[in-house]
Amino acid sequence: MDLILFISKANCETCPQAQKIVESIAKKFRKDLHVETLDMDKPEHRQTANQQRITKPPALLLEGEPIFTGKFPTEQELEKLIEDRLSKQQAKKGKGERSRWWSISGLPEQWGDGPER
DSSP states (O other), rough: EEEEEOOOOSSSSSSSHHHHHHHHHHHTTTTTTTTEEEETTTTTHHHHHHTTTTTSSSSETTEEEEEESSOOHHHHHHHHHHHHHHHHHHHHHHHHOOSSSSHHHSSGGGGGGOSOO
C-alpha cells in the first residue's frame, strides 16, 4: 500500500508534526506500507501535487486518493484508516490486484513496488 505525504519546508507550520505522525505510522506498518515524503518546494514534487489537485500542505494520498482533505488526521485516525484499507486489501488478496496509481502519477514505477515481502 502506498502513502504519500506532501509537505513544504518553507511555508507550513504544521508540516513537522505531520511528518512525525507519518513516520510513526510508517514504523507500525513497515511491512505493508510504502511511504514517500514529497517537498512541494521542489518543482518536480509541486508538479505531482498539482496533478493530484493538492494546493496546500500537509496533504496525504493513500493509493493515489486524497485522504482527510481539509485537515490533517491524528495518528489514531490515520492508523485506523490504514488498518481498514489493509483489511479490505487482504480480503482481495490472491486476485492479483495492484494499485494503478503509480503508473499514472508520473512517479518512478519502482516506488510502487513497496517493501519486499
